[in-house]
Amino acid sequence: MAHSELTTDLKQELKRQIEIFKRGTVDLLPEDELRAKLAGFLKGERGPLRVKQGFDPTSPDIHLGHTVGIRKLKQFQDLGHQVVLIVGDYTAMVGDPSGQSATRPVLSYDQIMKNSETYQEQFFKILDKDKTEVLFNGDWFKKMEFLDIMHLASKYTVARLLERDDFTKRMKAMTPISVHELFYPLMQAYDSVAMKSDIELGATEQTFNLLAGRTVQEAYGDEPQCVLTMPILVGTDGVKKMSKSLGNYIGVDEAPREMFGKAMSIPDEQIASYFELATEVTAERVEEIRKQLSQADVNPMLLKKELGEVIVDQYHPEGSGKAAREEFERVFSKKQLPDDMPEATAEDLKNLEIDPNAIYLVHLIAKNKMSKSNSEARKLIQAGSVSIDGDKVTDPNYEFPLDKEMILKVGKRRFLRLKV
């Protein structure tokens, strides 16, 4: 291959792109290889970079944790590179052991396919659909024969598989590791072979799997991919990685009100990190926010409200963020009523086997799903968290007729408008 020199213009472009690639990431390895690939593209000696990221559709929704990588992919896309999403329909059935302290439950294929549909819809809230290649890794794994699998397995050693942290920890903790889990990194690595990856993105905990891709690509005679790792977004609990199963996530498909509320529930220390990883605000603005947060006279709440607004606006029509904020302030700060709430008419109550002339409050709450059980409803009443038209009710045996429109409030967030 002839190695023509880059012109000054191209050198600048190379530098610019590498800078964008690296912004907000943890590691780019090996950087010189990526430079070489990118230089090849800029000189027209090869096509755009094939940028890979895989997602296992293990739950129906993607959340802000996923978007950290997707946002980075978008940047690649905007620079003219080819983004390739790998939907891990097969890998989902194995379950990624990364960061797991136990074997994941195995999902049914049907469930996985359903999930992958909603995944795709949600991806394209950020990525440009027309410029994105979507591949299912079942397409190649389905065709493999046992010997092919053995061939793949021979490219990697047990020692290397076991040396990864997750397995080491599980061995020490004496929690089981199934043989199929050892295959996970090999499968992910083989994806890179199958779709000819130039660079693969993943969270830092993915480093092992990403690097396995390099080894396996080389074993198959291909140029190894580069690896770009992203920081892990902490969940709304402020401690653990954001994940659906931990319930500490903000889903991209959630209603503005929920999104905003969840954003407000993150610990103050996570504000800057959320701005950096989960929003499009500039690096300069993130720096500014960091500074403001370190000042004693700045109320973190205001920045958090800004965060909530920005996040909501990213996934909903213009102005939704502002509306969600106003709603939040009305309901929580001023303790007023939300602008809309679920309703129940006398007819609805009858359908729930509640007599509108003698409503037993405990049943009203439980049957309208405002509590998990009658017992819980009873306890909430006794705890003083239930009110009707603003008047606290503490008698667990309270009964009343539906003679006018009234508003039931349970806790801070659950409302029900009762209509005659």
Add this chain to the structure above:
RNA sequence: GGUGGGGUUCCCGAGUGGUCAAAGGGAACAGACUGUAAAUCUGUCGGCGACGCCUUCGAAGGUUCAAAUCCUUCCCCCACCA
């Protein structure tokens, strides 16, 4: 295959015949406070129209006035040995 250890309520984890709906921690929910669904403190935390009753401690049987605790069989996990 052998030997030893283990499976407890959403999670982690105490409990070895009655005083156990089961310590403690976490999560969750609520209350107070607050400029926040942050933080902090407090309470609740199987179900039931409820000072009582019903269902839970891997599964199924059994012993006993009484079992998470004892016995039998089975299922699953871990370690070491092979």
